[in-house]
Amino acid sequence: MPALPPGPSDHPAVQMLRYLREPFAFLEACTAQYGDVFTVRYLGMPPIVYFHDPEAIREVFSSPSEMTRAGEANSHLKFLLGPGSLLLLDSKRHERERRLLMSSFSGDRIASYLDSMVTATHRFLDRTKPGEAFSLRDAMQTITLDVILSCIFGADDERRSEALGKPLKRLMALAANPAAMACGTLFDGAKFRQRLIANVAPVADRMASVGLGRTVPFGELARCMRDVQEALREHIREHRASRTEDRPDVLSMLIGARDEEGHGLSDDDLRDEMLTMLVGGHESTATTLTFALHELSARPDLMETATAELERVTRGGPLTPKAVRELRYIEAIIRETLRLYGATNGFGRKLAAPLRVGDFDLPEGVLITASSYVLHRNPRLWPEPHRFEPERFLDKRPRLGEYIPFGGGSRTCLGMNMALFEAKVVVATLLRRAKLHMQPAPPLRLVQSGIFLGPSSSVPCVLERQPST
Numbered sequence: 310m311p312a313l314p315p316g317p318s319d320h321p322a323v324q325m326l327r328y329l330r331e332p333f334a335f336l337e338a339c340t341a342q343y344g345d346v347f348t349v350r351y352l353g354m355p356p357i358v359y360f361h362d363p364e365a366i367r368e369v370f371s372s373p374s375e376m377t378r379a380g381e382a383n384s385h386l387k388f389l390l391g392p393g394s395l396l397l398l399d400s401k402r403h404e405r406e407r408r409l410l411m412s413s414f415s416g417d418r419i420a421s422y423l424d425s426m427v428t429a430t431h432r433f434l435d436r437t438k439p440g441e442a443f444s445l446r447d448a449m450q451t452i453t454l455d456v457i458l459s460c461i462f463g464a465d466d467e468r469r470s471e472a473l474g475k476p477l478k479r480l481m482a483l484a485a486n487p488a489a490m491a492c493g494t495l496f497d498g499a500k501f502r503q504r505l506i507a508n509v510a511p512v513a514d515r516m517a518s519v520g521l522g523r524t525v526p527f528g529e530l531a532r533c534m535r536d537v538q539e540a541l542r543e544h545i546r547e548h549r550a551s552r553t554e555d556r557p558d559v560l561s562m563l564i565g566a567r568d569e570e571g572h573g574l575s576d577d578d579l580r581d582e583m584l585t586m587l588v589g590g591h592e593s594t595a596t597t598l599t600f601a602l603h604e605l606s607a608r609p610d611l612m613e614t615a616t617a618e619l620e621r622v623t624r625g626g627p628l629t630p631k632a633v634r635e636l637r638y639i640e641a642i643i644r645e646t647l648r649l650y651g652a653t654n655g656f657g658r659k660l661a662a663p664l665r666v667g668d669f670d671l672p673e674g675v676l677i678t679a680s681s682y683v684l685h686r687n688p689r690l691w692p693e694p695h696r697f698e699p700e701r702f703l704d705k706r707p708r709l710g711e712y713i714p715f716g717g718g719s720r721t722c723l724g725m726n727m728a729l730f731e732a733k734v735v736v737a738t739l740l741r742r743a744k745l746h747m748q749p750a751p752p753l754r755l756v757q758s759g760i761f762l763g764p765s766s767s768v769p770c771v772l773e774r775q776p777s778t
């Protein structure tokens with residue numbers, strides 16, 4: 310068996326604990342000791358090889374997807390997203406479903422979501438009283454959830470968005486439970502999910518009816534997963550029954566989508582894909598917005614350049630798709646936010662066959678990854694890496710393998726262009742109508758938050774209306 314790159318010799322349980330307690334400190338300590346390539350071992354998992362050399366990352370992204378399997382590497386999410394999620398598929402089925410989904414994320418499609426994005430931001434501004442403290446993190450999550458429900462799910466009235474939004478929000482909070490994550494990783498995720506819904510949920514219902522719902526392990530999570538499944542099934546059924554061809558939302562497009570052989574997606578596939586886009590696209594974009602607005606409010610120089618650009622591009626008129634594309638400085642702020650505060654810590658691939666990466670012959674079965682937290686703070690790639698400096702992205706695009714907030718290769722985030730567009734629209738709409746003032750709080754950091762990375766606090770702030778609004 311070929312030797313794996315060096316790494317800590319602690320017992321896998323100890324390495325896992327170190328990672329769970331302080332993930333970034335653990336990975337930085339490994340980098341300091343072993344350099345750009347090292348192997349860590351966690352209990353119940355294959356060895357994980359970290360690469361923080363752009364050339365090696367490029368090799369991984371360009372390797373045949375048959376060999377570097379993202380679906381298998383993401384299998385710990387199966388209990389949450391369902392077996393038909395794009396994130397969990399590999400090979401031909403992944404290629405086919407990705408093709409079916411891709412057309413929903415074309416430039417024109419994304420531009421057609423502009424009004425929904427502006428409306429969601431106005432809705433938040435209209436219900437927020439100037440001078441009253443609120444959580445920026447929660448506000449951004451509400452806006453991005455509204456956007457997903459409208460643009461992806463086509464839930465354009467209050468009844469539909471309530472029916473879907475409520476259980477989905479609860480599910481996101483409950484799925485962050487580390488014990489559930491551990492069971493989803495150690496056992497077969499699809500079976501764990503099935504058991505929760507079919508066996509645990511009914512018991513939890515009976516116990517809840519006598520006020521003992523909380524005594525059933527995973528009872529609340531199981532009931533919530535079942536409620537989400539039912540709400541999604543009902544929503545898809547209603548969508549199929551109504552005439553959907555003319556509607557612009559992603560679900561309507563997917564219902565009509567056919568592959569080369571004329572086959573479409575089943576209701577179960579649709580359910581898992583919709584849940585994936587919701588889970589993948591809601592909190593991650595909200596985290597980007599929270600950190601971007603936090604930086605903007607702390608740095609008058611950035612704020613001045615961003616508002617001057619906005620005035621120059623829109624000349625006081627409405628925000629159009631063309632104007633959004635021309636907001637280069639605001640886009641650079643978003644990209645720099647993703648460098649330092651991206652909501653995911655890299656990507657995962659599992660080797661289905663031996664593969665040489667860099668100087669190492671890796672055996673079948675190992676997991677390959679890179680931590681974007683470590684890579685994006687490498688001073689050889691990013692001078693003064695801890696400085697927030699949007700100018701880095703104004704005149705140059707980073708080379709593949711240096712900047713990975715959206716992963717890469719054939720698995721690059723499907724919602725990347727939508728997320729960048731949405732973040733620009735929300736920031737621009739907010740800047741035109743309000744000023745945000747952060748309230749005293751401990752320094753804001755990026756921390757592990759459920760399955761994502763997120764802000765270390767709720768980010769309390771108050772809003773001041775701009776004079777013209």
Ligand code: HEM
Nearest residue numbers: 396586589590593594653656715716717720722723724728
């Ligand atoms: C700032 C926001 C976002 C970030 C940081 C982000 C990040 C990521 C990352 C790192 C991956 C894995 C890529 C890889 O393995 O190489 C991914 C995959 C994915 N993302 Fe996103 N994402 C964001 C927003 C969105 C949005 C808005 C949607 C959809 C509405 C979305 C849908 C997906 C899907 C479907 C995949 C699976 C792609 C595949 O396996 O082929 N994401 N995302």
